Amino acid sequence: MASAMQRATDLVAKASSVVVLSGAGMSAESGVPTFRDAHTGLWERFAPEQLATEEAFRANPPMVWTWYVWRAMLVRSVHPNAGHEAIGRWQHHVAQQGGSLHVATQNVDDLHERGGAEDVLHLHGSLHAYRCLECDTPARFDPATTGITADQEFRPEDVVPTVDCQHCESGVLRPGVVWFGEMLPEQAFGAAVSALQEADLVVVIGSSGLVQPAASLPLVGRDAGAAVIEINPAMTPISDTADVYLPSTAAVALPEMLGKVL
Ligand code: NAD
Numbered sequence: 001m002a003s004a005m006q007r008a009t010d011l012v013a014k015a016s017s018v019v020v021l022s023g024a025g026m027s028a029e030s031g032v033p034t035f036r037d038a039h040t041g042l043w044e045r046f047a048p049e050q051l052a053t054e055e056a057f058r059a060n061p062p063m064v065w066t067w068y069v070w071r072a073m074l075v076r077s078v079h080p081n082a083g084h085e086a087i088g089r090w091q092h093h094v095a096q097q098g099g100s101l102h103v104a105t106q107n108v109d110d111l112h113e114r115g116g117a118e119d120v121l122h123l124h125g126s127l128h129a130y131r132c133l134e135c136d137t138p139a140r141f142d143p144a145t146t147g148i149t150a151d152q153e154f155r156p157e158d159v160v161p162t163v164d165c166q167h168c169e170s171g172v173l174r175p176g177v178v179w180f181g182e183m184l185p186e187q188a189f190g191a192a193v194s195a196l197q198e199a200d201l202v203v204v205i206g207s208s209g210l211v212q213p214a215a216s217l218p219l220v221g222r223d224a225g226a227a228v229i230e231i232n233p234a235m236t237p238i239s240d241t242a243d244v245y246l247p248s249t250a251a252v253a254l255p256e257m258l259g260k261v262l
């Protein structure tokens with residue numbers, strides 16, 4: 001029987017309607033820790049899931065605000081990895097052949113875009129967008145103005161003040177991410193579902209498959225007849241049913257899997 005990688009490259013070679021679904025593991029080799037792998041510093045005391053909620057923000061606005069400022073600065077300081085870059089090139093290649101490749105990510109970083117991908121669907125929003133907690137008006141904010149840098153660990157004693165909304169003047173800015181318990185952006189989620197219903201290949205990378213509703217997206221593709229390839233060093237709830245499971249990392253497996261078509 002052909003190796004898993006051989007079966008993956010065969011699926012890639014004949015695919016013309018592709019959806020790439022990525023999670024935190026996609027950016028791990030760029031130096032952005034995943035939630036489940038982050039067990040240092042602050043994580044010894046706070047589960048990320050307990051900081052990434054509106055309730056947590058309202059309970060301690062400066063601390064949760066500073067955590068996001070720190071994460072935005074961390075993302076700014078790192079680079080897309082070979083996996084992001086391979087996806088960016090693959091998208092152009094598929095388009096040149098008259099097909100389509102959509103990237104739908106749970107990541108709130110911008111590493112897919114910096115790796116060359118276009119029209120990335122951000123299912124969980126962005127670390128680099130801000131809006132008012134109360135009136136929802138979008139706002140500009142440069143996290144570098146806080147003096148927080150990525151080289152320091154995030155420490156609760158470095159907390160910076162929140163920033164007032166200039167529009168309603170009673171609210172403060174919040175990051176443009178989707179917190180636990182919030183609705184996903186309808187447009188991005190709907191576009192991902194539509195693309196999956198048309199897909200002949202779905203590639204799922206670096207997602208634990210535990211955060212709903214994003215975790216159900218691979219099944220939308222599979223139920224519509226797409227083949228599913230999963231890339232993740234650890235098994236997830238979809239590994240057993242994927243057509244090909246590659247127990248490897250994004251920056252290693254993607255360039256290898258796409259090497260022939262790029
Ligand atoms: P997760 O943290 O729950 O799981 C990460 C998954 O990535 C795990 O299954 C792990 O085995 C896998 N992984 C680790 N290293 C990998 C590598 N090098 N290559 C491939 N896979 C690797 O992440 P999730 O499923 O995306 O869900 C958690 C939530 O955390 C999401 O809502 C996401 O928005 C948020 N988050 C985003 C970022 C980011 O934007 N970079 C970082 C941390 C968390």
Ligand code: ZN
Pocket residue numbers: 132133134135136137165166167168169170171172
């Ligand atoms: Zn406001």
